[in-house]
Amino acid sequence: MRTDALPIHSGLLPRPRGPLSDAVVGALRTGVLAPVDVTDVAGADPFGADLAVALHTCYELHYQGFRDVDPDWEWAPDLLALRRDLERVFERALRAEVAGGADVPAVLDELLVEPIPGTGVSHFLRDDGEWWHLREHVVHRSIYHHKEADPHAWVIPRLRGQAKAALVAVEFDEFGGGHGDRAHAQLYADLMAASGLDTGYLSYFDDVPPQIVAIVNMMSLFGLHRRLRGALVGHFAAAEITTAPSARRIAQAIERLGGGPRTTHFFTEHIEADAVHEQVLRHDVVGDLLDREPELASDVVFGVRATELLEARFGAHVLSAWRAGRSSLLTPLPDHPGPA
Ligand SMILES: [Fe+2]
Ligand SMILES: [Fe+2]
16 A cells, blocks of 8 residues: 555744744754853743754754755754753753652553543543544644654664564554554554644644643653663653553544544554553563663653653643633644544
8 A cells, every 4th residue: 555645744944932942943944053042041941832842843853854954954063062951951850840769660550540530631532522622632742643653763772682672563563564554653644634634744833832842852852862761761661551541532532523443543553552562661671671771770760750740741731721611722723524
């Protein structure tokens, strides 16, 4: 099967949301990085829109890049130096906000314990979600799912033995098991098409709040730094453990709203796949990594906790908007009749 529906890279630079992102986007647009005062960076809101967009733009040079932007910016020393300063602010804030510890099994087990009744975004969607809520959810998550599993691929050369073999096996599934039309990024594009949304790569980036951008930035931060390989693996395990139950709830929401397999497929695929991935991550990847490098346990815990923190911040933003009857996006979507 051909993959004509693969997301086309829109390639557009994002809209700056403050002085830091203005400096980064301006550099890529004009070819000159204007000097940025380090105190501006240090004083920036570590979870705010400006830093999130600045960092995301730096990272995107390592993924698909931007149309009409010199690819050599990926390794431009002055931009890398600015990225390092932004990362320090972001990572320091993450570490300050999460509890430490090194008991990896206990921290992973905690993820399986859900409050009753559930309070997350997927619970809202299952119980009360309307079609516009679901479409907003799909738009938010597109910022990651257009590059699903790409940030995790950076860690492959940093692992050895069973941990590497098992992580690659999970990545093989995420990338479609040899079939481009089954890559999860493609399944997500299919979901967007079935939902009447633009399937272009990052085409909604300017419409999403910083809470979702921060989650993708965390993955890129953990993936691109070898010293954070434990955190990347912890993040990956946390994501796989929590995805299957939330995917089930979202599939139920779509079915309740009258959607068929074209709209539910991405989620039903993850109910089954991530139940397996969870076990592989816990035992073969995390387990083997810590057998080899037990000193990484606190980093694995950091990766799990940072994921929980940023997911909680994102969920709080979305639910507070929805409960007030407002859009959770910066620009509300046009009306759409219903799921396919
Ligand atoms: Fe996936
Ligand atoms: Fe998965």
